[in-house]
Amino acid sequence: MRRGRVDGELAGEPMKSVEQHVSDILATVSSPRPIELDLLRAHGSVLAEQVVAEVSLPPFDNSAMDGYAVRSADVAGASTGEPVLLPVVADIPAGDTFTSVIPAGMCARIMTGAPMPVGADSVVPVEWTDGGAATVAVRRPAAEGNAVRREGGDVRKGTEVLSAGVRIGPAEIAVLASVGRRSALVHPRPRVVVLGTGAELVEPGRRLGPGQIWDSNSFMLTAAAIEAGCEGYRHGFVGDDPATVLGAIEDVLVQADIVITSGGVSMGAYDVVKEVLLRMGTVRFDKVAVQPGMPQGHGTVGDSRTPIITLPGNPVSSYVSFHLFVLPALRKLSGLPEEPLPSVRARLLTPVASSPRGKRSYLRAVLDYDASGGDVAYTASVVTRQGSHQLSALAETNALVVVPEQETHLPEGSVVEVVKLPYR
Ligand SMILES: Nc1nc2c(c(=O)[nH]1)N[C@H]1C(S)=C(S)[C@@H](COP(=O)(O)OP(=O)(O)OC[C@H]3O[C@@H](n4cnc5c(N)ncnc54)[C@H](O)[C@@H]3O)O[C@H]1N2
Numbered sequence: 001m002r003r004g005r006v007d008g009e010l011a012g013e014p015m016k017s018v019e020q021h022v023s024d025i026l027a028t029v030s031s032p033r034p035i036e037l038d039l040l041r042a043h044g045s046v047l048a049e050q051v052v053a054e055v056s057l058p059p060f061d062n063s064a065m066d067g068y069a070v071r072s073a074d075v076a077g078a079s080t081g082e083p084v085l086l087p088v089v090a091d092i093p094a095g096d097t098f099t100s101v102i103p104a105g106m107c108a109r110i111m112t113g114a115p116m117p118v119g120a121d122s123v124v125p126v127e128w129t130d131g132g133a134a135t136v137a138v139r140r141p142a143a144e145g146n147a148v149r150r151e152g153g154d155v156r157k158g159t160e161v162l163s164a165g166v167r168i169g170p171a172e173i174a175v176l177a178s179v180g181r182r183s184a185l186v187h188p189r190p191r192v193v194v195l196g197t198g199a200e201l202v203e204p205g206r207r208l209g210p211g212q213i214w215d216s217n218s219f220m221l222t223a224a225a226i227e228a229g230c231e232g233y234r235h236g237f238v239g240d241d242p243a244t245v246l247g248a249i250e251d252v253l254v255q256a257d258i259v260i261t262s263g264g265v266s267m268g269a270y271d272v273v274k275e276v277l278l279r280m281g282t283v284r285f286d287k288v289a290v291q292p293g294m295p296q297g298h299g300t301v302g303d304s305r306t307p308i309i310t311l312p313g314n315p316v317s318s319y320v321s322f323h324l325f326v327l328p329a330l331r332k333l334s335g336l337p338e339e340p341l342p343s344v345r346a347r348l349l350t351p352v353a354s355s356p357r358g359k360r361s362y363l364r365a366v367l368d369y370d371a372s373g374g375d376v377a378y379t380a381s382v383v384t385r386q387g388s389h390q391l392s393a394l395a396e397t398n399a400l401v402v403v404p405e406q407e408t409h410l411p412e413g414s415v416v417e418v419v420k421l422p423y424r
């Protein structure tokens with residue numbers, strides 16, 4: 001509720017389940033058409049094609065060490081006391097394009113990554129020799145294949161090196177480059193535009209007036225979207241004027257694959273997001289059986305039918321509902337399969353004193369690994385400040401203890417499901 005009165009009491013109204021709300025949101029979201037992007041531009045996006053090696057890797061037999069390419073039979077009897085002396089008939093650096101041939105009883109100096117000469121079947125590391133330039137004294141035998149990296153030893157020509165659906169990180173970029181790819185077909189990273197609402201909001205860095213607070217939600221939600229691998233754009237915030245709010249939403253559509261708003265969705269006389277979007281008829285508002293984060297809205301806006309998710313303004317509610325409701329949408333927009341946040345079972349070190357009947361609570365908690373815990377290998381301590389406005393407590397936590405809808409309290413020692421928050 002913002003300023004003033006509550007318009008009506010909706011006690012007893014059935015609430016929507018968390019799962020239903022997620023699936024309703026997902027029904028409004030589809031993953032964008034794949035595009036071809038240059039390697040580094042593709043970083044962070046999801047691969048939309050299967051990548052097959054068109055050549056074997058390594059493409060040719062090469063040396064794994066700096067040393068001498070030999071015939072293993074020639075050095076079989078080498079020892080410190082009786083080194084084998086071999087004339088050095090070639091010098092092969094990495095990148096050498098000349099195909100050397102090594103006759104029996106001779107060798108070539110060779111560097112790491114350089115192509116193996118014809119006739120040689122083994123590499124003697126320089127440390128096992130006197131390092132000679134014209135003739136080398138080999139002090140240890142090197143078995144056939146010693147320090148030789150075989151053609152196709154990493155990847156055989158024609159095999160899959162990356163499957164569609166993987167997120168492209170540095171390792172995937174390296175694999176793409178190593179098979180000669182300059183670009184890849186990817187689902188582009190979704191553009192997430194975040195808009196805060198509220199007449200009480202002030203830009204951080206400016207002075208607060210009476211009744212005002214600094215906007216934190218639009219920063220938090222933008223950062224969370226970026227952390228989820230998206231392009232996050234903070235549009236800032238707008239006040240309580242319906243025309244301004246509507247104008248701002250329309251303005252951001254050109255740069256948005258999805259719009260996230262915070263605030264103005266509850267029962268207040270000035271809950272402007274709800275007011276303007278309800279009028280459009282393409283966004284619906286529900287009470288979801290969850291604490292925090294009960295008032296939620298979702299749908300599409302504009303001719304582009306851009307998905308929009310309207311989160312409640314209370315900062316902790318916004319944060320928790322981002323993880324429950326926005327992340328699944330961002331995964332789908334990113335081209336990733338549906339997957340819940342990882343959760344573990346943990347033993348409660350603190351009791352849960354109260355949880356509203358009929359709502360699933362997600363309590364902010366500290367999750368710790370407990371090596372002595374046996375099959376319950378984690379402990380969870382619920383922090384004391386659980387109010388939807390108590391943002392500072394949120395920053396002390398790394399997980400959400402799930403209290404099922406039918407439970408109103410839980411004793412210390414209860415085993416509960418705990419959702420791990422990403423990157424914490
Ligand atoms: N009569 C009722 N009142 C309220 C109900 C209800 O069912 N009946 N629900 C409560 C619940 S639960 C929530 S959650 C909030 C949601 O309210 P809104 O989404 O309409 O959000 P606002 O009223 O705009 O703001 C709520 C709160 O959050 C602060 N806020 C808003 N935006 C930001 C921001 N960008 N950065 C930091 N803080 C922000 C705002 O100042 C308010 O304190 O409604 C309850 N009321």
Ligand code: MOO
Pocket residue numbers: 290291292293294295312314317388
């Ligand atoms: O559901 Mo509201 O999100 O309690 O704070």
